[in-house]
Amino acid sequence: MRAKDAIGRYGEDVAVRRLGEDGLTILERNWRCRDGEIDIVGVDGRTLVFCEVKTRSSHLYGAPAEAITKAKAARLRRLALQWLAARREAGGEEFWTELRFDVVSVTRSQRGAAVVEHLRGAL
Numbered sequence: 001m002r003a004k005d006a007i008g009r010y011g012e013d014v015a016v017r018r019l020g021e022d023g024l025t026i027l028e029r030n031w032r033c034r035d036g037e038i039d040i041v042g043v044d045g046r047t048l049v050f051c052e053v054k055t056r057s058s059h060l061y062g063a064p065a066e067a068i069t070k071a072k073a074a075r076l077r078r079l080a081l082q083w084l085a086a087r088r089e090a091g092g093e094e095f096w097t098e099l100r101f102d103v104v105s106v107t108r109s110q111r112g113a114a115v116v117e118h119l120r121g122a123l
Helices: 003-020 069-091
Strands: 027-034 036-044 046-057 098-107 115-119
Touching: 003 027, 003 036, 003 046, 003 069, 003 098, 003 115, 027 069, 036 069, 046 069
Parallel strands: 046 098
Antiparallel strands: 027 036, 036 046, 098 115
């Protein structure tokens, strides 16, 4: 596994723990289709939440969340629609009153716990 992939996997594991602590129920991780990947899909009450996770080892090139461009946010919205369509095709009858797009920013620490920021409705 490449170092970049390992850091990303670490960040997603940390994000899942944090989201669980924040009360989200995780439905899926790393959902893929031909157009891309959604890091985490969860439910917060009656709200369906699509999460983008960004992980960095330092802030040398900015905070992790700063890496999300307008194009990346737009792609996540398109992927969310594809996820919903795939869920319905598979027979899912769930109903959510709202959709939300969150960012989980993870900065690895050389010592101690990672710094995690859960930005609700960030996209």
